[in-house]
Amino acid sequence: MTTHTITVEPVGREVECEEDQTILDACLRAGVWLPHSCTHGTCATCKVDKLDGEVDLGEASSFALMDFERDEGKLLTCCAKPRGDVTIEADLDVDEDMEVYPVDDYIGTVTLIEDIATETKRVVVELDREIGFNAGQYMKFVVPADDAGGEEVDRTWSIASPPGESTALEFHVRNVKGGRGTDGWVFSRLAEGDQVRMSGPYGRFVLKTGDDRHAIMVGGGTGVAPLKSMIKHALGDGEYEGEITLYAGGRGREWLYDVAEFRELEAEHDNFTFRPCLSEETAEQVSAAGEDAQGYGFGMVTDVIAADHERLSGCTGYLCGPPAMVDAALKTLMSLRLFPRDIYREDFFNEADKDGGGVKSPLIKR
Ligand SMILES: Cc1cc2nc3c(=O)[nH]c(=O)nc-3n(C[C@H](O)[C@H](O)[C@H](O)COP(=O)(O)OP(=O)(O)OC[C@H]3O[C@@H](n4cnc5c(N)ncnc54)[C@H](O)[C@@H]3O)c2cc1C
Ligand code: FES
Incomplete structure (x- = not known):
């Protein structure tokens, strides 16, 4: 070559x-x-x-x-x-809080694949060797060719486990109908014991560990994945003293996952607050199902944030998930006086976004 x-x-x-x-x-x-x-x-x-x-x-x-x-x-x-x-x-400024880990290829074995919410799977992959990464980064999987003539493609999924767990990586994958990587592979062909190829780590949506301002984290659907890595990393080593609030948005409880795990973290750490938000389920429906409705916010995640805070100046924002949700959350945080320079975003773009959905304000860091 x-x-x-x-x-x-x-x-x-x-x-x-x-x-x-x-x-x-x-x-x-x-x-x-x-x-x-x-x-x-x-x-x-x-x-x-x-x-x-x-x-x-x-x-x-x-x-x-x-x-x-x-x-x-x-x-x-x-x-x-x-x-x-x-x-x-190029503008080569690297965030002070970020370690540069060279990208490399890895082979892994799927040790767990389970349904965790509607159209959502947790996939755990045991790598052939340790990997270094920053909390919030992602891996690029090789999606094998399929019987329908689809060639090998690569797809990106964020690491949901913290950097301390350096051989078993956890991923959360939401199904996209007609998608090559999800519908055509993770949700149809991928099984425990399978070998997978991937490279990484990629991305600059990482936790600013040196910044202890109140971090407002907003995850839509599997947008929670990199935030979970950040939160477990921040709370796990005990060095991060800032306050963290996680808003996790879903249509109803069956669209949310790891609620019990985040509630446990909330109970153990004074500086962590968890706000699961339901946009299509009411407090009455939650109560009727025998659950305490007080543990939830009701409405769009952006409405819950706006109701919770008069101002967010002095905070930082970490937004992740479908591009439309990230845009809406961005507007909400800015309307609550959070500066664009203090907001970090990771848009879960897919192939359909190449037609024009991808380019956002240059003011906002990715
Ligand atoms: C940095 C990053 C991190 C991410 N992390 C996660 C994560 O942790 N979890 C997660 O669930 N997702 C994540 N995503 C999204 C993920 O990478 C995939 O885009 C998503 O899983 C869908 O992949 P797919 O191959 O199934 O769908 P795709 O093959 O990308 O198809 C998506 C949709 O577009 C349609 N389509 C395909 N090609 C075209 C075309 N040319 N024109 C128009 N429409 C088309 C398909 O029919 C389908 O409906 C992340 C994305 C990015 C960029
Ligand atoms: S990283 Fe190249 S266009 Fe997004």
Whole structure:
């Protein structure tokens, strides 16, 4: 395979990149951090200036990389592959709270796959060796080819277990009808004992352990996954002293999961509050089912947050889940006086979002 040299300015680091490899992949594997979020050409976080050389721009969404930007020589490192030696210039600032762990390939064995909520599975994978990652990061799975002629693809799922558990990784996967990775694999073919291939860790949606301001965490559906990793990490080692409130949104109780585990953590830690929120179930229905309705917020998660707080200035926000929910939560936090610079988001984009749903305000960190 032909390789080319990628020079990353302003630091002048040189990385070898194969012709069928993306620039981001080569750099992350070499331990050279480049900004990125979705790694699927949707969010535009990895956009950089090309100073020299030729690239194949790959499957960059035309919304994430617009025509005029292509003309200006910009590229998305998660999609672009070199066609000769290339020089790029990127914003290489790494959060102080983040360790840079080089991306690598892993083989794992599925040790647990169970239903935990409606259309939601927990998958635990025992890796062939230890992995280092920051709480909140994700892995990229290789979804095998299928009998219907679908080729191998990769799909990203966030690590829900804390970094201290470095060989058994937990994932929460929500089914998407017609989706290659979920409907076509995790929910139909994947079984305990199966071997899976994955690479990682990726992403910069990580817990800022050095920042002890009140963290307002909002997870829609399986958006709880990276937040669970952050919370267990923060509460587990005892070094994080900030307050954390987790809002977990679901239509009804059967759409929420790990409620008992979060309640246990809440009982054990004064600095953790858990607010499960039900948008389509009422207090009366919960009581009629014999459960204490006081343990829940009722309405959209954003309405519950707004009812709980007059202002959120001085807090930080961590938002994760379907893009529409993340957008709505962002507006709510900003209306409660939380600055965009203090809000971090992870949008669970899928293939359908490549048609334009992916690019959000450049003010908000991913
Ligand atoms: C950083 C990150 C972390 C994530 N973490 C999690 C997680 O922890 N848990 C979780 O459940 N999800 C997570 N996701 C979402 C996950 O990566 C997948 O997108 C999701 O699981 C659906 O994958 P899929 O292969 O089943 O669906 P896809 O194959 O992506 O399809 C999704 C939908 O789009 C349709 N579609 C497919 N191709 C196209 C096309 N070309 N045009 C229009 N529509 C199309 C399909 O029919 C389907 O309805 C994360 C996403 C990101 C970016
Ligand atoms: S990381 Fe490249 S577009 Fe999202």
